[in-house]
Amino acid sequence: MSEASTGTHLPSGVRGALAAAWSRSDWLFGLVPQRRWASRSISLRHPFLFYVGHLPAFAHNQIAAVLGLPPHDPQLDALFARGIDPADEAAARASGRAGWPPIERVLAYRDEVRGAVLDQLGALDRASQEGIEGADTVLELVLEHELMHHETLLYMIARLDPGELQLPEDWRPAVPGPAPTPQRIQIGPGTVRLGAEPDQRSFGWDNEFPSQQVEVGALEMDRYPVTIEAYRSFVAAGGYRSPGLWRPADWAWVVEQGLEAPICWRRQGDDWVVRSLEGWHPIDRVGGWPAQVSLAEALAFCRWSGSRLPTEAELHRAAYTTPQGTQRPQAWGAGPLEPAHGALDLAVCGRTPVGSHSAGRSAWGVDELVGNGWEWSSTPFLPRPGFEAIHPSYPGYSADFFDGEHFVVFGGSWATDARLLRSSFRNWYQARYPFPFTSFRTLAP
Secondary structure, eight states: OOGGGGTTTSOTTHHHHHHHHHHHHHHHHTTSOGGGTTSOSSTTSOOHHHHHHHHHHHHHHHHHHHHTOOOSSHHHHHHTSOOOOTTOHHHHHHTOOSOOOOHHHHHHHHHHHHHHHHHTHHHHHHHHHTTOTTTTTHHHHHHHHHHHHHHHHHHHHTTSOGGGOOOOTTOOBOOOOOOOOOOEEEEOOEEEEESOOGGGOSOOOGGGOSOEEEEEOOEEEESSOOBHHHHHHHHHTTGGGOGGGSOHHHHHHHHHHTOSSOTTEEEETTEEEEEETTEEEEGGGGTTSBOOOOHHHHHHHHHHHTOBOOOHHHHHHHHHBOTTSOBOSBTTBSSOOOGGGOSOTTSSBSOOOTTSOGGGOOTTSOOOSSSSSEEEEEEEOOOOTTOOOOOTTOTHHHHTTOSSSEEEEESOOTTSOGGGOSTTOOEEEETTOOOSOEEOOOBOO
16 A cells, blocks of 8 residues: 555555654664563563564554454454553552563564554545544554653663673764753743643644643743752762651652662762663762652752742743744754754664753743753643643543652653654653653742
8 A cells, every 4th residue: 555545534644654763662672682572571561572573563553443454363453542640559569470472473463453554544534534533543543652661661661780781883873971060040930831732743642732821920941951960969969868858758759669869870989970871880970860760859958958949930931032022943943953952762772961052041041941851840741721621543642650759851852753852742650760861850939
């Protein structure tokens, strides 16, 4: 079936976009030796083999729900249907299995489903022309779900021993470097628009709609995210031995986990070394990287430093508005994404020193609001006024996480696909979940 045969109702270029996403999925799984596919690198996540099956199962299940198709493989469609919320520890423990299907069966299932998806493009186009609900957006839903899982896979891979990874010759390693001098930027008060209206985008996730106008007061914000060098001062000052700096539940977590520093640090002699996917680095060599920590750790740092975390609206204000009162589609303006704008879209396979991408600076003069690490906000992930679960095949995408335990992160990391770097896109993590590629910056109280 040619791309042209899909007509004009489905997104143009969908075949190529799916092929590229599948190719990157295979590249990522190829970083992990197959003997490790049945193991968990994070206890609150399934084994790697689950995700080999989950991505095609999700694609089939979503398209089947729209077109009324029968199961592809009833057992595997159900087995791989849904992952684990990292906040649900009980469910994670209950999901333990004595064994998983053979790798060969899962790979065959993956390839069969991919072929079936391509064969269904014509049927989806006809369904879209007939006005069948979800037919015109389900392929983009499938595509973006796969792209989001690329980042999840990478932070799972980052928990393996670096010596186990099968890094290809074209691997683009993290870039070491020192920290710049900290600065604070004054941002004037004003209004910011969060989200989008349904008629503004051909596709969006339910939590992106509708838009909302928010008044934001004057801010004094860090120009750069908090660096490893700055966070080391918090560790050295006894931050992980001071319960008064932590919320009670967060301190209980620190004690239970035996934490002395972020999970991607470890002691070596009298100092620390810091993890990237390709190995461990002396902390002095990577002091300019953004500190990758959980929200619990970021909040403790803020209490120690006499500062606070920004809200979601404050980060949007700093990134997308201008001193002249206008709002821009990206922090750098209206131009297309380029490597100079930030550590994004796997252009580099790891962190870079903050301040390395001045071309991505916002109109207010704030750096790195997009890329290098998802920035923690103090805003719980909750629905905006007028929220609706708009995707009939996936009504629980956002609603399952409106529990007050998940918090909005902003802007994207080095592992975030460019397609997800629109200003309306929202991401979120649980407060004591330290594995994702995050960062944070502070404000004057």
